[in-house]
Amino acid sequence: MTSDSRRYPDPAVRVLDPRFNALRIAAASVECLYQGARWSEGPVWFGDGRYLLWSDIPNNRILRWDEESGQVGEFRKPSNNANGNTRDRQGRLVTCEHLTRRVTRTEYDGAITVLADSYGGKPLNSPNDVVVKSDGSIWFTDPSFGIDGFYEGEKREAQLKPCVYRVDGQSGEITVMIDDFIGPNGLAFSPDESVLYVVESRSVPRKIFAFEVLDGGRRLGEPRLVIDAGPGTPDGFRVDIHGNLWCGWGMGDADLDGVRVFTPQGEAIGHIDLPERCANVCFGGRHRNRLFMAASHGLYAIYVNTQGARGG
Secondary structure, eight states: OOOOSSSSSTTEESSGGGGGGGGGOOOOOOEEEEEOOSSEEEEEEEETTEEEEETTTTTTEEEEEEEEOOOEEEEEOOSEEEEEEEEOOOOOOEEETTTTTTTEEEOTSSSSSEEEEEEEEEEEOOOOOEEEEEESSSEEESSGGGGSSSSOOOOOOOSOOOOEEEOOTTTTEEEEEEEOOSSEEEEOOOOTTTTEEEEETTTOOOOEEEEEEEETEEEOOOOEEEEEEETTOOEEEEEEETTTTTEEEEESGGGGOOOEOOOTTTTTEEEEEEEOOOEEEEESSSTEEEEEEEEEEEEEEEEEOOBTTOOO
16 A cells, blocks of 8 residues: 555655755655554564564554565564564564553563563553663653553553653663653654653643763753644654654644654754654664654555664
8 A cells, every 4th residue: 555645756745944855755655554553653673574563552462564575464462552662782672561561572582571560669650662772771751641541551540650761781770760751752862872852742732852861871961842842742753863853743733644853953844744643653674764654543654865773
């Protein structure tokens, strides 16, 4: 399946600032790879197997799209209402699970290792999104979304504040890095890992803040507002090698649905229109130059003239 457009350049790829022209490919269009999910989230690329995994949270499964055949099947069901996914620096799948309120790693043999399920003797809320730094540390957000009702998990009372946590790559020690956000959601490092970006998704309007990474990643500086989303709803995002933020966007007006692209300074330069809200993205393909977009019911992709930064 492809987008409705048969024209190059695809009118779904909108230039908001001339700087975006360097990042788009005139002869590339939005492709719809799959329809049939209830709420798509957490795409992650496996180049060694030429496939993509992503979560269908309410359907309690992780789906797999195969690059060679274009076929989609179930990678894991039940998935414990999995949400965000990434890979660690050894290539293993790291997953946020709403139902079990934990972050797990899938070993090479398929065994599941629990990386985090509590803090201070209290259960986590519902881990949402996750990234892995080059030192092996695992960073994840823990809002209450998965325990607020029965659609994306099981309704429970939160015992911890919504936080951003760091799991040490050597000791496994869990540390609170941010504890004063309203609904921490998507997160990503700048290409050189000197900055951590985090979405505050329950503020009105939603915002994306930047934090200077200090002491080798063991401490963060004060928050700096980078993006005021206005009517937009940033959710998950990834960063390219130039430091641009490719953000899942949508809700409200239909012309907001898709992916909005910002410079590292927070200037909106481009937008990729989709027929439904986009929750999260990742870069994949052999050269990490294909943007995969997990939208409400579907999975979309487009080739771009940049590459994804490693670690997302």
